Amino acid sequence: MLEEVRRANRDDLVDGILVQLPLPPGYEPRRVFDSLDPLKDVDGLHPENVGRLLQDRPRFIPCTAAGILALLDAYGIPIVGANAAVLGRSEIVGKPVAALLTSRNATVTLCHSRSRDLAATCRRADILVVAIGKPGFVTRDFVREGAAVVDVGINRLTSLEEAPPALRESARLRAAIAEKGRALVGDVDFDGVSSLASSITPVPGGVGPLTIAMLLQNTVKAARLRRGK
Amino acid sequence: MLEEVRRANRDDLVDGILVQLPLPPGYEPRRVFDSLDPLKDVDGLHPENVGRLLQDRPRFIPCTAAGILALLDAYGIPIVGANAAVLGRSEIVGKPVAALLTSRNATVTLCHSRSRDLAATCRRADILVVAIGKPGFVTRDFVREGAAVVDVGINRLTSLEEAPPALRESARLRAAIAEKGRALVGDVDFDGVSSLASSITPVPGGVGPLTIAMLLQNTVKAARLRRGK
Numbered sequence: 001m002l003e004e005v006r007r008a009n010r011d012d013l014v015d016g017i018l019v020q021l022p023l024p025p026g027y028e029p030r031r032v033f034d035s036l037d038p039l040k041d042v043d044g045l046h047p048e049n050v051g052r053l054l055q056d057r058p059r060f061i062p063c064t065a066a067g068i069l070a071l072l073d074a075y076g077i078p079i080v081g082a083n084a085a086v087l088g089r090s091e092i093v094g095k096p097v098a099a100l101l102t103s104r105n106a107t108v109t110l111c112h113s114r115s116r117d118l119a120a121t122c123r124r125a126d127i128l129v130v131a132i133g134k135p136g137f138v139t140r141d142f143v144r145e146g147a148a149v150v151d152v153g154i155n156r157l158t159s160l161e162e163a164p165p166a167l168r169e170s171a172r173l174r175a176a177i178a179e180k181g182r183a184l185v186g187d188v189d190f191d192g193v194s195s196l197a198s199s200i201t202p203v204p205g206g207v208g209p210l211t212i213a214m215l216l217q218n219t220v221k222a223a224r225l226r227r228g229k
Numbered sequence: 230m231l232e233e234v235r236r237a238n239r240d241d242l243v244d245g246i247l248v249q250l251p252l253p254p255g256y257e258p259r260r261v262f263d264s265l266d267p268l269k270d271v272d273g274l275h276p277e278n279v280g281r282l283l284q285d286r287p288r289f290i291p292c293t294a295a296g297i298l299a300l301l302d303a304y305g306i307p308i309v310g311a312n313a314a315v316l317g318r319s320e321i322v323g324k325p326v327a328a329l330l331t332s333r334n335a336t337v338t339l340c341h342s343r344s345r346d347l348a349a350t351c352r353r354a355d356i357l358v359v360a361i362g363k364p365g366f367v368t369r370d371f372v373r374e375g376a377a378v379v380d381v382g383i384n385r386l387t388s389l390e391e392a393p394p395a396l397r398e399s400a401r402l403r404a405a406i407a408e409k410g411r412a413l414v415g416d417v418d419f420d421g422v423s424s425l426a427s428s429i430t431p432v433p434g435g436v437g438p439l440t441i442a443m444l445l446q447n448t449v450k451a452a453r454l455r456r457g458k
């Protein structure tokens with residue numbers, strides 16, 4: 001695996017390298033990311049690129065985080081001066097989104113599974129980004145009226161029993177499980193929250209497609225960077 | 230300057246390199262930090278070290294930030310589950326302190342000069358770290374009863390007129406200016422806040438000495454790392 005990465009690092013025809021997780025057993029993701037040429041690290045996970053992001057001079061912004069900002073901008077959600085809550089502190093989503101929103105002059109609270117008063121903290125947010133990996137975890141109690149809600153969760157359910165009570169009443173969820181035996185749901189109870197939020201991303205079809213677009217954007221940037229353009 | 234750094238990078242007798250700011254005119258601090266050998270960067274400002282900190286595997290923690298955590302630990306201030314507010318988002322203090330408190334399972338709000346509802350946000354904090362560079366900016370209004378307050382500000386005043394109204398009543402400040410024509414004050418109105426906080430650091434003599442101790446600790450770590458110990 002590391003030999004494969006080194007080969008791609010050296011290959012002048014390769015502009016960007018994306019390491020798709022999860023890796024096969026026996027491989028430490030961090031060692032693989034550390035071995036990437038930082039100039040080809042289009043998912044922005046090499047420590048040098050993570051550091052540059054925190055220093056307000058990003059080279060490659062992790063794709064999902066970049067997609068979330070692109071989405072907020074496309075819909076004209078004000079970021080400067082906004083109170084933002086980011087729920088989940090992963091390296092791929094939560095931390096880079098918090099850094100980006102801070103760079104853009106939002107006041108950011110980074111919450112996680114061990115936070116106290118989680119619903120109350122989220123309820124103060126004008127922008128709520130949820131990436132905690134728990135189906136339907138964010139209910140109406142977490143959302144301020146008029147907030148913009150970005151749901152990054154993608155949870156695969158194969159039965160209604162796996163859903164929390166609030167989600168079980170969703171007609172769409174019931175139909176999907178009855179018809180296909182499975183359903184994709186976000187971390188937010190969409191039906192409950194959507195009447196309260198000013199805007200909210202669906203799952204699937206919300207943040208996901210943006211992630212792919214940002215990956216391509218980063219790859220074009222990588223190609224230009226290596227050619228000094 | 231860059232040649233000087235490269236020489237120190239190569240010199241096997243040099244274990245740690247600290248770039249003292251401000252640099253003479255014409256030098257871009259970032260270019261100088263980027264040119265440091267990351268293994269000798271004892272103030273933790275090379276992007277690779279910044280990235281490693283955000284990835285919860287710090288090599289060198291910026292000294293002031295490390296000192297603040299050491300102080301909280303030495304006085305037994307609970308961090309896990311605490312609500313923390315960090316006022317100021319500098320690369321040397323605010324951002325690394327926020328990252329460290331998040332790593333330790335606090336819920337961190339990173340505030341700055343453009344934050345709305347600044348006093349109310351700070352008032353929710355069990356731990357309040359202030360590094361905003363404004364003498365006496367944080368008054369009683371910003372502090373929850375029983376909070377731990379860490380004042381990172383060091384402001385040099387040469388007259389009472391430079392102090393905000395709340396500070397002008399301070400007997401210590403008046404005495405210092407009358408006797409020596411100058412005084413060092415923090416970002417926190419110590420006299421006003423100290424009766425409300427459970428603990429509070431003085432200026433000078435609070436965080437400052439810890440910064441030096443952490444620098445030595447990082448230098449010892451650097452020496453060991455380079456020798457593979």
